[in-house]
Amino acid sequence: MRCWAKLGGTRLGPEEYFAQGGRILARLEYDVGDEFLPLGGRGISRYAMHICNAGSAAPEPGGTPLVEAGGMLFKLEYLNPSGSFKDRGAFTGLPPTPSDVVVDSSGNAGISFTLYGRAAGHRVTVYTPRGVSEGKRRLLELLGAEVVFARDREEAHRMALAAGGVYVGHWLNPFFLVGVRTIAYEVYEEGVVPGSVIVPVGSGSLLLGLYMGFRDLMEWGLVDDLPRLIAVRAAGHDELFGIGGHCTLAEGLMIPSPPRGPEIRRAVRESGGWAEGVEDEDILKALKWSLKKGFIIEPTSASAVAVALRLRDRVEEPVLVPLTGSGLKRSETFLNK
Numbered sequence: 001m002r003c004w005a006k007l008g009g010t011r012l013g014p015e016e017y018f019a020q021g022g023r024i025l026a027r028l029e030y031d032v033g034d035e036f037l038p039l040g041g042r043g044i045s046r047y048a049m050h051i052c053n054a055g056s057a058a059p060e061p062g063g064t065p066l067v068e069a070g071g072m073l074f075k076l077e078y079l080n081p082s083g084s085f086k087d088r089g090a091f092t093g094l095p096p097t098p099s100d101v102v103v104d105s106s107g108n109a110g111i112s113f114t115l116y117g118r119a120a121g122h123r124v125t126v127y128t129p130r131g132v133s134e135g136k137r138r139l140l141e142l143l144g145a146e147v148v149f150a151r152d153r154e155e156a157h158r159m160a161l162a163a164g165g166v167y168v169g170h171w172l173n174p175f176f177l178v179g180v181r182t183i184a185y186e187v188y189e190e191g192v193v194p195g196s197v198i199v200p201v202g203s204g205s206l207l208l209g210l211y212m213g214f215r216d217l218m219e220w221g222l223v224d225d226l227p228r229l230i231a232v233r234a235a236g237h238d239e240l241f242g243i244g245g246h247c248t249l250a251e252g253l254m255i256p257s258p259p260r261g262p263e264i265r266r267a268v269r270e271s272g273g274w275a276e277g278v279e280d281e282d283i284l285k286a287l288k289w290s291l292k293k294g295f296i297i298e299p300t301s302a303s304a305v306a307v308a309l310r311l312r313d314r315v316e317e318p319v320l321v322p323l324t325g326s327g328l329k330r331s332e333t334f335l336n337k
């Protein structure tokens, strides 16, 4: 598959985009082909015909289980190699030649980019909020990232943009979305066409990747409609849909006004979906429910479970909930509450 970063009337391939420093908000454009042609194997390379700019050096993401619980379907994205769905985006989101790359992250994306970046010979610097959980910080260091602390998530973003090197952060990087699309393909290959998908939204890369993946399946004539995309936002940290309230636990969702805001709103509207807010109390209840079901997830992930439990029986079935990040990196949350 060929893919480009689209900027006004100009299209840049991955090499050209990253050669310019990667600091440009561009739309992802691609040429997906006339039919769905999955290859053999279980990981993301199964979709080599439909992804571009793929890496190869570390264990590949994808092939995560789809599990039924409480009448809903959960896609265990936290079982990717570094414990989050971000592995899929990092796998397709790095420059093709070894470089000094910089990324801003609440933890998971930085860990994914460090895993795949170091394996491909990049130097990786991660800008992260000072309050990042201990487990994530340790893992970043163990995987070989240079870690720089910022006051909060927004400052981490500004610092990464101002630093030298190639910016690969998923807030802007269009090629990150390439890999995330494959979640929709895997669900389809399990014989499931969701009526609704409950999606935690920070920068929106998961929501937009799912939107694009389901659009691809429609284009190939394999599904008729988009599932309703229900965006889950951290209450009080949301300028996209105006959801007020108080939330401190969903660290991956603390992005009030993500650069792809208009794209996110358009995708939600086109799918017939809407946005829901979560507060700490909802998240803690959802974490308990998840642990009982055997899902060891982090609070940001549990925000989607909270909304799934709230909306159960009120949204189109089957209901799909991606479980995005592992609780093993944030077990202090379970121990203290």
Ligand SMILES: Cc1ncc(COP(=O)(O)O)c(C=O)c1O
Residues within 6 Å of the ligand: 084, 106, 107, 108, 109, 200, 201, 202, 203, 204, 205, 206, 207, 251, 252, 253, 298, 300, 301, 324, 325, 326
């Ligand atoms: C576990 C987890 N879930 C969901 C999200 C939100 O993803 P996105 O920024 O793609 O909207 C994040 C982002 O950091 C995350 O870490």
